[in-house]
Amino acid sequence: MNPRPGIQVRTAAAVGSQQAARRRRDVLLFFVAQAMPLVVLCGCVGTAIPAERAARSELTGIKDRYRPDHAKPALPALTAASGLADYLRFGMFNSPRVEAAYHEWAASVEQITTARSRPDPRLTFKADIASMVMSVMAGLMVDLPGPEKLRVAGEIAAATSQARYYVFEMEVLRAAFAVKRVYYRLQFLEDNLRLQREMLTLLGDLEERARQQNAVGRATLQDVLRAQIEREQLKNRIENLEDSRGTLQAELKASLGLGAGEADPPVPATFTSSGEPLDHEGILESASRHNPRIQRMAADVRRAQSLLDLAHKAGVPDFSVGIEVDFKANPAMWTPSASVTLPVWRDKIAAGIAGAQAETRAATARLSQEEVELAAELAALLYLYRESTRDMELLEARLLPKGRQALEAARAGYANDKSRFSDVIDSYRQLLDFDLAFLEARTRRELALASLSLLIAGTPPPGSPLPNPAERANPVPSKEVSP
Numbered sequence: 001m002n003p004r005p006g007i008q009v010r011t012a013a014a015v016g017s018q019q020a021a022r023r024r025r026d027v028l029l030f031f032v033a034q035a036m037p038l039v040v041l042c043g044c045v046g047t048a049i050p051a052e053r054a055a056r057s058e059l060t061g062i063k064d065r066y067r068p069d070h071a072k073p074a075l076p077a078l079t080a081a082s083g084l085a086d087y088l089r090f091g092m093f094n095s096p097r098v099e100a101a102y103h104e105w106a107a108s109v110e111q112i113t114t115a116r117s118r119p120d121p122r123l124t125f126k127a128d129i130a131s132m133v134m135s136v137m138a139g140l141m142v143d144l145p146g147p148e149k150l151r152v153a154g155e156i157a158a159a160t161s162q163a164r165y166y167v168f169e170m171e172v173l174r175a176a177f178a179v180k181r182v183y184y185r186l187q188f189l190e191d192n193l194r195l196q197r198e199m200l201t202l203l204g205d206l207e208e209r210a211r212q213q214n215a216v217g218r219a220t221l222q223d224v225l226r227a228q229i230e231r232e233q234l235k236n237r238i239e240n241l242e243d244s245r246g247t248l249q250a251e252l253k254a255s256l257g258l259g260a261g262e263a264d265p266p267v268p269a270t271f272t273s274s275g276e277p278l279d280h281e282g283i284l285e286s287a288s289r290h291n292p293r294i295q296r297m298a299a300d301v302r303r304a305q306s307l308l309d310l311a312h313k314a315g316v317p318d319f320s321v322g323i324e325v326d327f328k329a330n331p332a333m334w335t336p337s338a339s340v341t342l343p344v345w346r347d348k349i350a351a352g353i354a355g356a357q358a359e360t361r362a363a364t365a366r367l368s369q370e371e372v373e374l375a376a377e378l379a380a381l382l383y384l385y386r387e388s389t390r391d392m393e394l395l396e397a398r399l400l401p402k403g404r405q406a407l408e409a410a411r412a413g414y415a416n417d418k419s420r421f422s423d424v425i426d427s428y429r430q431l432l433d434f435d436l437a438f439l440e441a442r443t444r445r446e447l448a449l450a451s452l453s454l455l456i457a458g459t460p461p462p463g464s465p466l467p468n469p470a471e472r473a474n475p476v477p478s479k480e481v482s483p
Contacts, residue, residue, distance in 0.1 A: 049151060051158035052112040059109050066093065066102060066465035080269040084183060089463040091179040094257035098175050101168040108161040116154025119143040124324065139324030146316035152309045159303035166296035169466055173292065173454045176461050178255040180450040186248050187271040188443040189241060195435050196238045199428065203231045206424060209415065223421035230425060274449040280382060283457050287374055290458035294374060297367040304363040308356040314349045317341045378456050381448050388445035395438040403431040
């Protein structure tokens with residue numbers, strides 16, 4: 001007995017409805033499988049290595065002082081009454097060179113995260129198509145670098161970031177030195193002008209005395225003319241010195257990071273001298289621990305050592321794992337997969353290790369050379385400081401008082417016909433030479449002290465964006481190259 005036609009139609013309709021529902025379910029599962037990894041993976045955060053945490057902490061501390069909220073902090077308003085500290089702070093915080101070094105360092109800190117992070121997972125999709133779609137597969141693949149490779153890559157980036165920090169520190173100290181250098185040259189200029197004007201007044205008195213002596217027949221016209229010649233030469237010297245002030249003002253403006261269209265900074269009305277330097281052993285110890293040139297070279301050595309560690313790990317294979325699902329199959333078919341790289345090219349691995357060893361030795365040699373050059377610079381600057389100090393003491397304590405006495409004696413003798421006018425001029429010139437020698441010795445001493453504290457010892461001035469050197473942990477890299 002045949003089933004009734006109505007029952008057959010309902011059965012076929014039910015089967016078609018079930019197949020359509022299954023297709024809708026497969027499509028829904030397909031899109032869910034594609035979307036879920038994105039939802040999960042977009043919120044992933046890697047694990048920071050210790051060097052990265054230290055670098056970010058240091059960057060945050062300096063950023064709060066140097067560029068809070070990505071903007072310059074309030075700079076001191078410079079006036080003629082401003083002290084050296086105000087000029088130093090303005091120059092350090094307004095220098096474009098310092099700002100460029102800061103942002104390069106900040107960028108290198110971010111690169112640590114990039115270097116130690118795992119590769120991005122990959123979503124895959126493929127389909128087999130003949131006269132119809134045979135299979136529809138979606139999958140997720142993850143690359144797994146060999147053990148410790150990402151950590152070492154992060155250490156390489158961290159060492160590079162340390163080197164960039166010391167470039168920033170060096171630029172801050174150089175900016176401070178540039179301000180001090182032009183500051184003390186301005187001091188020399190202003191004191192020199194004051195001295196020359198005093199001597200011009202003195203020559204005016206000598207000329208008047210020569211005229212009086214000539215009027216009563218006790219001196220010749222030659223004495224008057226010689227005094228006038230000296231005065232004209234001195235006036236020309238004063239004019240040249242006043243003209244040179246514009247050059248020094250331009251240098252001061254450049255050291256403060258001010259552009260050509262900005263107002264010229266005021267010249268200080270008063271100047272302050274530096275304090276005494278550290279003892280010789282203290283300066284050498286501070287230089288070996290805190291000098292940014294030495295520390296940058298030491299960071300390069302650490303970077304080379306980390307590159308060597310990474311080269312040794314080139315023989316460790318990398319892995320990839322994944323899984324695919326075929327939504328066309330009924331039931332859905334899951335296909336796990338795994339792959340591994342085969343580091344079989346031993347000559348390539350050996351060449352990488354040998355190259356990294358050579359680079360480590362080169363970085364170590366550069367560090368040693370920098371230490372040798374720094375010691376030589378330190379010796380030269382200490383000698384310059386001692387020499388200028390001795391010259392100042394000699395001039396201030398003995399030569400200048402005697403020079404003034406000699407000039408007064410010559411002037412009194414000329415008034416009483418006991419000295420010639422040439423004796424007065426010679427005494428005037430000698431005193432002027434002593435005064436100029438004292439100013440030059442003081443300027444050399446100040447510049448030597450600035451170089452010793454900033455460029456050699458690496459001691460930042462008060463108000464700088466740099467941390468106290470004692471707060472930084474500066475590891476000394478080993479100079480032994482591992483095989």
